[in-house]
Amino acid sequence: MEVTPRSAAVGGSATLALAARAKALASEGRDVVNMAVGEPDFPAPAVARRAAAELLETGQDIRYTPAAGTPALRKLLAEHMHATRGGDWSSEEVVVTHSCKHALSSTLSVLIREGQRVVLFEPVWSSYEAGIQIAGGEAVRLPARPDLGPNLEAFAALLADRRLSAGIVGVMVCSPSNPSGYVWSREETETLVALVERHDLWILSDEIYRGLVYEGEPAVSPASISDQGRARTVVVDGASKVFAMTGFRIGFAAGPKNVIDAIGRVQSETTGCPNALSQAAYAAALAGDPPEVEAMVREFDVRRRHLIAGLEAIGLPTPFPRGAFYAFSSIGEFPGGSAAFCEQLLEEEAVAIVPGKIFGMDAYVRFSYAASMERIDAALERVGRFLAQRV
Ligand SMILES: Cc1ncc(COP(=O)(O)O)c(C=O)c1O
Numbered sequence: 001m002e003v004t005p006r007s008a009a010v011g012g013s014a015t016l017a018l019a020a021r022a023k024a025l026a027s028e029g030r031d032v033v034n035m036a037v038g039e040p041d042f043p044a045p046a047v048a049r050r051a052a053a054e055l056l057e058t059g060q061d062i063r064y065t066p067a068a069g070t071p072a073l074r075k076l077l078a079e080h081m082h083a084t085r086g087g088d089w090s091s092e093e094v095v096v097t098h099s100c101k102h103a104l105s106s107t108l109s110v111l112i113r114e115g116q117r118v119v120l121f122e123p124v125w126s127s128y129e130a131g132i133q134i135a136g137g138e139a140v141r142l143p144a145r146p147d148l149g150p151n152l153e154a155f156a157a158l159l160a161d162r163r164l165s166a167g168i169v170g171v172m173v174c175s176p177s178n179p180s181g182y183v184w185s186r187e188e189t190e191t192l193v194a195l196v197e198r199h200d201l202w203i204l205s206d207e208i209y210r211g212l213v214y215e216g217e218p219a220v221s222p223a224s225i226s227d228q229g230r231a232r233t234v235v236v237d238g239a240s241k242v243f244a245m246t247g248f249r250i251g252f253a254a255g256p257k258n259v260i261d262a263i264g265r266v267q268s269e270t271t272g273c274p275n276a277l278s279q280a281a282y283a284a285a286l287a288g289d290p291p292e293v294e295a296m297v298r299e300f301d302v303r304r305r306h307l308i309a310g311l312e313a314i315g316l317p318t319p320f321p322r323g324a325f326y327a328f329s330s331i332g333e334f335p336g337g338s339a340a341f342c343e344q345l346l347e348e349e350a351v352a353i354v355p356g357k358i359f360g361m362d363a364y365v366r367f368s369y370a371a372s373m374e375r376i377d378a379a380l381e382r383v384g385r386f387l388a389q390r391v
Contacts, residue, residue: 022352036352040244045290048281067268069096100238100251110262112137119171121150122360148180170202176209179366180328181321193229211242213323214301250278303369314384337362349382
């Protein structure tokens with residue numbers, strides 16, 4: 001039996017593979033500092049865990065829900081969109097999905113026709129290109145600016161060239177960014193919306209880290225910029241990061257009704273509906289305004305400052321990230337590039353980090369600060385030693 005070229009081209013999540021390798025080393029007894037992880041090291045809010053536990057306890061209503069999610073959760077998400085992105089949102093403009101990742105793949109599956117092209121800004125989360133390929137499309141990558149921000153000049157130039165922009169139908173953006181923590185400014189988001197309007201494109205805006213911005217202006221959704229921005233944008237988000245609910249696997253997409261409706265119909269045929277327990281937990285978290293979130297954000301901020309200062313001190317220049325929980329550090333011209341850097345660091349010093357290569361930037365590595373201060377200090381000491389041996 002042969003698999004299709006489309007599925008054969010998908011390599012599998014490199015970050016998950018790396019985390020698995022780190023776990024394997026740990027199980028052999030090595031004291032591994034795992035800074036490769038993409039999930040908060042905090043428990044889910046009590047109110048969310050309680051809601052799931054209560055449902056489990058009663059045994060009632062752990063059944064199929066409507067394919068697009070429970071009416072209660074869709075309503076809460078519409079209210080959440082109003083509160084956080086502005087404008088009026090109805091339940092029909094929101095579909096609950098199994099995760100943000102699933103919202104991304106479902107959205108791509110209803111927006112991309114065979115062979116169409118979608119623009120990505122480097123550094124770019126590795127799953128986007130895979131999602132585009134699985135949907136039958138092709139990614140067009142744009143190199144980053146030196147501060148790791150979106151290269152909107154390159155985007156404008158690409159769109160202005162009819163030959164080079166043939167087949168481009170949309171653009172995917174992520175702010176705050178994984179892997180850089182870069183948060184787009186309002187002006188940048190306005191420029192993006194103006195460009196997609198002029199060239200009749202759609203935006204898929206991954207806002208999974210929206211709640212994790214530590215300084216300056218909050219992240220602005222393209223859907224908040226103008227009616228045009230709203231009409232051309234599908235927002236995807238979820239409970240994984242801001243509520244530390246990665247294992248619940250729950251998220252949503254919000255956007256124009258016809259797109260949301262199509263996602264719901266596809267979901268009804270593919271997965272049936274999102275998990276009932278996770279929907280109840282997510283609804284409780286959204287309605288409960290859990291105090292754990294603020295405490296987690298405060299702690300991330302402390303770690304962020306500490307880690308960046310430490311990385312700079314050991315000789316790894318790191319553009320200051322305003323959001324998410326990652327630091328994307330320059331390793332310069334390391335022999336063998338970022339993969340060699342990460343492999344050697346893992347073998348020699350038992351520190352797991354992610355090579356920038358998978359985000360399209362081989363002269364960088366990604367540290368996650370979803371790790372305690374004590375583990376961050378251990379990592380800094382070990383990476384410092386690793387670098388000192390190479391000067
Ligand atoms: C940019 C980005 N989007 C989406 C996700 C996945 O979110 P979820 O757990 O809801 O699938 C991640 C997880 O690492 C991410 O970094």
